[in-house]
Amino acid sequence: MPVSFGYVSREAATNLWRNRLMTVAGILTVAVSLALVGSALLLKQGAATATAQWQQGVNVIVWVAPGSASSQVSAIGQELGAVGYVERCTFRNQAYDFAESQRILPADLASEITQSDTPASYRCVLTNPSEATALDQQFSGKPGIVKVTYPSQQIRTMQSVIHVLQWAFLAVAVVLLLSASVLILNTIRMAIFARRREVSVMKLVGATNWFIRLPFMAEGLVQGLAGAALSVIVVLLLYWRLGLGTVQRASTSIFAQMHMGLAEVAGTCIFVAIVGVIVGVAGSALAVRRFLDV
Amino acid sequence: MIRFENVTKTYKGTTVALRDCSVEIDKGEFVFLVGSSGSGKTTFIRLLLREEVPDSGRIWEAGKEIVHLPRWRIPYLRRNIGCVFQDFRLLPNKTVFENVAFALEVIGRPKHVISSQVPQVLDLVGLAKKRDNLPGELSGGEQQRVAIARAFVNRPLILLADEPTGNLDPRTSIGIMRLLDRINRTGTTVIIATHDAGMVDQMRRRVIELDHGVLVRDQARGVYGIDSAVAAAGGGSPTGLTVEPTPTGPVAVPDLEPRAVPGVATGS
Numbered sequence: 423m424p425v426s427f428g429y430v431s432r433e434a435a436t437n438l439w440r441n442r443l444m445t446v447a448g449i450l451t452v453a454v455s456l457a458l459v460g461s462a463l464l465l466k467q468g469a470a471t472a473t474a475q476w477q478q479g480v481n482v483i484v485w486v487a488p489g490s491a492s493s494q495v496s497a498i499g500q501e502l503g504a505v506g507y508v509e510r511c512t513f514r515n516q517a518y519d520f521a522e523s524q525r526i527l528p529a530d531l532a533s534e535i536t537q538s539d540t541p542a543s544y545r546c547v548l549t550n551p552s553e554a555t556a557l558d559q560q561f562s563g564k565p566g567i568v569k570v571t572y573p574s575q576q577i578r579t580m581q582s583v584i585h586v587l588q589w590a591f592l593a594v595a596v597v598l599l600l601s602a603s604v605l606i607l608n609t610i611r612m613a614i615f616a617r618r619r620e621v622s623v624m625k626l627v628g629a630t631n632w633f634i635r636l637p638f639m640a641e642g643l644v645q646g647l648a649g650a651a652l653s654v655i656v657v658l659l660l661y662w663r664l665g666l667g668t669v670q671r672a673s674t675s676i677f678a679q680m681h682m683g684l685a686e687v688a689g690t691c692i693f694v695a696i697v698g699v700i701v702g703v704a705g706s707a708l709a710v711r712r713f714l715d716v
Numbered sequence: 717m718i719r720f721e722n723v724t725k726t727y728k729g730t731t732v733a734l735r736d737c738s739v740e741i742d743k744g745e746f747v748f749l750v751g752s753s754g755s756g757k758t759t760f761i762r763l764l765l766r767e768e769v770p771d772s773g774r775i776w777e778a779g780k781e782i783v784h785l786p787r788w789r790i791p792y793l794r795r796n797i798g799c800v801f802q803d804f805r806l807l808p809n810k811t812v813f814e815n816v817a818f819a820l821e822v823i824g825r826p827k828h829v830i831s832s833q834v835p836q837v838l839d840l841v842g843l844a845k846k847r848d849n850l851p852g853e854l855s856g857g858e859q860q861r862v863a864i865a866r867a868f869v870n871r872p873l874i875l876l877a878d879e880p881t882g883n884l885d886p887r888t889s890i891g892i893m894r895l896l897d898r899i900n901r902t903g904t905t906v907i908i909a910t911h912d913a914g915m916v917d918q919m920r921r922r923v924i925e926l927d928h929g930v931l932v933r934d935q936a937r938g939v940y941g942i943d944s945a946v947a948a949a950g951g952g953s954p955t956g957l958t959v960e961p962t963p964t965g966p967v968a969v970p971d972l973e974p975r976a977v978p979g980v981a982t983g984s
Contacts, residue, residue, distance in 0.1 A: 429821070440809070620807055626765075627866070628795035629822040630788070 425633050434640035437617070444613040445645060451609050452649020452698050455602025457656035459595050460694040464657060466591035467686050469584045482554050482572040485541040488516065490566040495542065498566055502544055505560070507553040511546040519543055541568050599697065606649075606701050610642055611709035621713045631714050638706040646702020650695040657694065661687050717743040717874065717905050718764065723773030725759055725929075733759035734770070735929040741907065743873070746900045748916045749909040750940055751926035757909035760926070761878050764907070765797060766790050778873050795823055798867030798875040798904075802882035804859045806851040812838065812862050813847040819866045833869055841865045841895060857888035861895065868899055875899060877908045881915065889915060913940035 438445045484502065486495055495513075502511045514522075520537040527535070548554060554572035562570050614621070624634050718741040725734040734756045741747055749757045762768045763775060766782050775782050778796050785793060806815050813834055820830045838844045841861040851859050860880060867875055877896065881889035893915050900906040910916060916923060916939060923938030924931065 426824075619805070623805055623807060623818070624822050625791075626794065626799060626805070627819040627822050627870070628791045628793075630791045633791075633822060633824075 433637035453652035456653035460657035462595035642702035642706030650698025802879035
């Protein structure tokens with residue numbers, strides 16, 4: 423028997439309204455659970471991008487003394503280019519480095535720096551980051567070179583910490599997702615339990631199972647969607663509040679190292695929404711099943 | 717219309733609800749199903765609704781063998797059966813009209829059918845004026861009338877009633893029985909499981925008696941108990957509620973062999 427769309431939507435709407443409290447409870451359960459799942463996923467992605475950031479940043483900076491002759495500067499550049507394990511080097515002039523220092527350093531420090539104090543630099547990418555020490559030994563103390571800086575052991579520690587964090591966030595997300603599903607299922611089941619009389623009367627007068635099930639599933643869909651929408655708002659708020667959208671601020675906070683594009687956030691939101699819908703619809707279908715077994 | 721062929725039903729393998737029961741009920745019959753509590757009356761009704769399946773034996777209903785009916789066909793079977801219960805089973809937050817209309821909506825009847833059929837059947841049960849009341853605002857008898865209206869609105873071939881007057885006083889019960897009788901006269905087969913001895917005696921319709929799951933009596937114009945059945949056989953004609961309700965002890969009286977009823981296969 424075809425079940426009319428009008429019937430299903432009308433029935434779902436009246437029932438949602440009639441059991442307002444249950445509806446709100448269902449929506450809030452979905453929202454809270456999925457917001458937690460979404461946040462955990464977001465942080466996991468953040469950790470992933472932070473790692474990528476570090477790995478990209480494994481380059482050696484050769485600082486050129488301010489006021490060096492341009493011939494000396496280009497000589498250093500040629501010498502760097504001649505080293506086998508140096509993939510490429512980019513020269514950054516004083517103006518660039520000054521601008522960068524102003525952006526990165528805390529305001530009180532930055533204000534004491536002038537452009538003429540700022541060293542120019544070669545940013546070198548190595549074919550193998552572990553050769554950084556060798557490059558340091560080779561170039562440190564050469565005329566015209568102030569200092570060679572490169573990522574040290576700390577960075578590797580940081581990387582492994584982030585790696586662990588990623589897995590932790592993922593595990594938390596999975597656990598939250600499971601508990602959210604159970605909570606949602608239970609909420610829907612309670613709502614249906616309150617209406618088991620109605621279901622039994624429907625069975626008695628010869629309603630097909632789909633006829634009974636569809637309005638409940640439509641309700642689940644609405645609750646799942648509404649809950650997911652709320653959780654998406656929470657995830658977006660988190661994204662903006664933690665400044666995950668802005669690139670690398672000068673802060674020791676781990677969140678500062680996490681940044682992700684809107685595409686990744688949108689992906690998380692879409693995932694959360696889909697999970698909300700699936701949990702709502704499948705949860706209702708599952709919850710109504712036992713009442714259909716007559 | 718309905719045929720049980722050596723039907724046995726046990727619960728959890730030990731409690732026998734129906735033992736080797738064979739019976740046939742024709743179209744348009746009015747049948748009382750009597751017996752003490754636990755005699756298998758309700759199981760009989762539940763088997764007809766396909767809420768239960770027998771352990772063995774076969775059941776035909778409206779020309780179909782229903783024991784092996786696939787699950788998805790069950791709703792369509794139930795559309796041919798109206799049923800009424802002791803506890804009415806009305807939806808408390810729907811009005812009288814909506815409760816009756818619900819039965820038609822659920823099977824996908826169009827609006828214009830609903831708006832013509834429901835008032836008609838409410839008129840039949842005498843509740844046309846209370847169509848906008850909620851069940852809670854009605855008396856027990858009126859609620860049962862709504863339940864009957866709901867069971868009958870789809871013009872089922874069979875109407876099953878499990879203790880329809882169990883919660884009602886004798887006067888109200890008479891009204892309900894009259895209504896069921898009227899419905900029977902439209903050609904609907906009516907089967908009533910009941911304890912109401914007075915009612916059975918008064919109506920003088922076919923009586924099928926079960927005792928511990930065994931069909932012990934199938935009588936064409938029977939009464940509730942044995943003694944009055946004997947009296948009836950002797951020519952006495954109990955009239956109405958004045959007949960004393962008689963005990964319904966275990967039945968094994970030889971001279972109460974089921975009478976041969978045309979078209980009815982009796983038990984044992």
